[in-house]
Amino acid sequence: MAEPGWEALARNPRFRELVASRRRFVFPMTAFYTLYLVAYLALLGYAKDLMATEVLSLSLALWGGLSICVLTVVLAFAYARRANEWERMAQQVVEESAR
Amino acid sequence: MRPVAATGEFNSLAVAVFACVLAMTLVITRWAAKRTRSDTEFYAAGRGVAGAANGVATAGDYLSASTFLGYAGLMYLYGFDGWIIGLAACLSFLPVLYLLAERMRNAGKFTVADVLAFRLRARPVRVATAINTLLISGIYLVAQLVGAGAVIEALAGITFPVAVLICGVFMVIYVVFGGMLATTWVQIVKAVMLMIAGIVVAVAVLAKFNFSPGQLLDSAASNHEDGRSILGPGTYLTSPLLIISTGLTIFIGTAGLPHILMRFFTVPDSKAARTSVLYTIGIIASFTALVTIIGFGARAVLGGGATEAVGPGGNLAAPLLAQALGGGDGTTGGAIALALFSAAAFATILAVVAGLVIASAGAIAHDLWRNVLRRGSEEGERKVARIAAIGVGVAAIIGTIGIGSGFNVTVLVSMAFVFAASANFPPLILALFWRRFNTTGALTGIAFGITASVIMIALSPPVWPGPDSQGSPSPLTFPGLITIPIGFLGCWLGTVLSKPETTDTTYDELLVRSETGIGSEGGPQPRRSRRFERTEAPVEVR
Numbered sequence: 223m224a225e226p227g228w229e230a231l232a233r234n235p236r237f238r239e240l241v242a243s244r245r246r247f248v249f250p251m252t253a254f255y256t257l258y259l260v261a262y263l264a265l266l267g268y269a270k271d272l273m274a275t276e277v278l279s280l281s282l283a284l285w286g287g288l289s290i291c292v293l294t295v296v297l298a299f300a301y302a303r304r305a306n307e308w309e310r311m312a313q314q315v316v317e318e319s320a321r
Numbered sequence: 322m323r324p325v326a327a328t329g330e331f332n333s334l335a336v337a338v339f340a341c342v343l344a345m346t347l348v349i350t351r352w353a354a355k356r357t358r359s360d361t362e363f364y365a366a367g368r369g370v371a372g373a374a375n376g377v378a379t380a381g382d383y384l385s386a387s388t389f390l391g392y393a394g395l396m397y398l399y400g401f402d403g404w405i406i407g408l409a410a411c412l413s414f415l416p417v418l419y420l421l422a423e424r425m426r427n428a429g430k431f432t433v434a435d436v437l438a439f440r441l442r443a444r445p446v447r448v449a450t451a452i453n454t455l456l457i458s459g460i461y462l463v464a465q466l467v468g469a470g471a472v473i474e475a476l477a478g479i480t481f482p483v484a485v486l487i488c489g490v491f492m493v494i495y496v497v498f499g500g501m502l503a504t505t506w507v508q509i510v511k512a513v514m515l516m517i518a519g520i521v522v523a524v525a526v527l528a529k530f531n532f533s534p535g536q537l538l539d540s541a542a543s544n545h546e547d548g549r550s551i552l553g554p555g556t557y558l559t560s561p562l563l564i565i566s567t568g569l570t571i572f573i574g575t576a577g578l579p580h581i582l583m584r585f586f587t588v589p590d591s592k593a594a595r596t597s598v599l600y601t602i603g604i605i606a607s608f609t610a611l612v613t614i615i616g617f618g619a620r621a622v623l624g625g626g627a628t629e630a631v632g633p634g635g636n637l638a639a640p641l642l643a644q645a646l647g648g649g650d651g652t653t654g655g656a657i658a659l660a661l662f663s664a665a666a667f668a669t670i671l672a673v674v675a676g677l678v679i680a681s682a683g684a685i686a687h688d689l690w691r692n693v694l695r696r697g698s699e700e701g702e703r704k705v706a707r708i709a710a711i712g713v714g715v716a717a718i719i720g721t722i723g724i725g726s727g728f729n730v731t732v733l734v735s736m737a738f739v740f741a742a743s744a745n746f747p748p749l750i751l752a753l754f755w756r757r758f759n760t761t762g763a764l765t766g767i768a769f770g771i772t773a774s775v776i777m778i779a780l781s782p783p784v785w786p787g788p789d790s791q792g793s794p795s796p797l798t799f800p801g802l803i804t805i806p807i808g809f810l811g812c813w814l815g816t817v818l819s820k821p822e823t824t825d826t827t828y829d830e831l832l833v834r835s836e837t838g839i840g841s842e843g844g845p846q847p848r849r850s851r852r853f854e855r856t857e858a859p860v861e862v863r
Contacts, residue, residue: 228826228829228830228833229826229829231829231833231839232829232830232832232833237833237836237837240836240837241832241836244836248419248420251419252415252416252419252420255412255415256572259408259409259412259568259569259572260565260568260569262408263405263409263564263565263568263569264561264564264565266405266554266555266561266564267554267558267560267561267562267563267564267565268561270553270554270555273553273554274549274550274552274553274554274555275553276552279534279535279538280534280535280538280552281401281552281553282553283401283552283553283554284401284552284613287401287404287405287408287613288610290408290411290412291408291411291606291607291609291610292606293412294411294412294414294415294602294605294606295602295603295606297415298414298415298418298598298599298602298603299599301418301419301595302595302599305595309592312836312837312838315833315837315839316837316838316839316845319839319845320845
């Protein structure tokens with residue numbers, strides 16, 4: 223069997239599946255948290271009075287800020303969970319390339 | 322209570338504690354120096370830093386004096402709005418995790434330019450990216466030193482030039498003798514000290530208010546002339562566009578800071594790079610939440626009387642809060658609390674500036690000297706890196722003392738983040754994810770990003786028509802809302818208006834390497850075959 227080069231590896235179906243799978247998660251999620259931040263900032267700017275409303279002794283602005291801290295941690299762990307799967311897929315590609 | 326002190330009088334206890342911090346960092350440097358003999362050891366700590374340790378160090382690299390003392394200070398002065406920058410920075414570690422950390426580790430070697438040079442024409446791209454790194458790190462370095470000098474002057478009573486000189490000399494010592502390994506461990510020690518100081522102060526504040534956040538906020542609001550409106554938005558960042566632009570600049574800019582991205586070259590593999598960011602996010606998210614307690618706590622405990630004492634940016638609010646919690650001015654407890662808290666602040670300053678120096682030294686020695694000018698050997702490169710570190714240090718010290726402690730560092734911090742967001746982040750992301758992207762696109766993007774940033778900052782309130790003036794043509798102190806799209810636009814225009822480069826094969830290689838780690842240092846190696854040889858630019862020394 224001929225040695226595969228980088229191009230051949232890039233066309234390897236397992237590799238393409240790895241890239242597609244990762245991108246299916248990473249791109250929409252990146253769009254989501256970016257929009258979440260922009261929406262939060264826009265609310266702070268354009269709906270000042272609403273964000274100053276106090277719920278359970280904290281303003282909505284503060285609750286929103288805490289939600290960003292929590293979101294960062296939650297999405298970090300969501301990524302890490304999926305990443306184990308990608309790690310295995312990458313391992314398969316590596317093994318195939320070494321055969 | 323009479324809140325104050327920290328007036329710049331000589332404080333022997335604080336000086337003694339600072340001396341202990343310096344001694345500890347020198348021990349670390351001596352230990353690291355024995356382990357720094359190759360290029361990889363100098364720039365990347367031999368790629369032997371464990372994921373968790375690197376994560377803590379990265380948090381230490383990010384949490385600068387301006388973030389740690391600055392957010393709490395702004396919240397003391399203006400309330401909620403001081404928090405927005407911190408929130409955007411916290412979230413920015415998600416794009417670092419999702420898009421950059423593992424790919425950087427797999428595809429790069431020592432500097433951000435390595436990743437771009439991988440698939441684009443190496444020399445022009447390296448020059449542009451190295452200039453970018455030097456601009457961002459150099460400006461940020463001066464901003465940090467100005468803030469550091471002012472804080473140390475107030476806390477320990479050492480004059481501003483001497484304080485700057487001490488920081489400057491020590492940061493250079495860490496880098497020159499201990500390279501990345503010393504920098505890493507100074508950052509780890511500092512992050513731990515900072516977390517402990519932050520937690521202790523936050524718990525002490527909460528205890529004072531019966532662990533009721535509501536009671537704390539009520540007390541903070543009643544101590545502020547603006548009353549309850551400080552608990553909501555609009556007291557500091559006054560226009561909606563200013564809020565959005567500032568948030569976006571910090572969000573994208575933090576993800577494009579070269580000294581932070583460089584940290585991911587120190588770990589053994591991409592999995593460790595991922596683990597790093599998880600730890601970093603854990604620390605920074607907790608810290609970001611914690612800082613509200615410190616910021617509002619300072620207002621609740623110190624009251625309005627400390628507005629003068631905390632300084633123009635509020636940097637001394639947190640140390641003064643520690644002093645008040647320890648028993649107040651003039652008490653032994655207060656003095657000890659102030660000195661210990663100041664030690665954490667001092668360690669913070671030292672660790673961050675060291676990271677900036679090593680990033681700049683890498684850009685000069687690895688990118689410009691070795692790979693653009695093609696001079697010297699590996700031995701020679703390390704020597705040049707050390708000389709560059711000294712040069713950067715001397716220039717930064719002279720620049721900082723030259724502009725003086727009264728300089729408004731907002732404009733410097735803004736420049737660093739706007740450059741990182743508009744000129745560094747777009748080409749890096751596109752090089753990793755866009756097949757058609759080419760050298761012309763990268764160069765145009767960097768030129769557009771830098772030009773737009775300079776123009777927009779020149780037109781913004783801190784600069785035009787005079788310092789902190791009204792009636793500036795642009796209200797955006799952090800103009801990322803305009804400059805980031807211009808940076809991306811430049812990349813796109815340059816690419817589509819120029820001939821496609823034959824980068825298809827190198828993009829394939831970058832894609833395979835960055836996604837799987839094949840061929841990366843310490844990763845699985847491709848089998849030797851001619852078809853695995855680099856298809857282009859074989860003279861590139863990587």
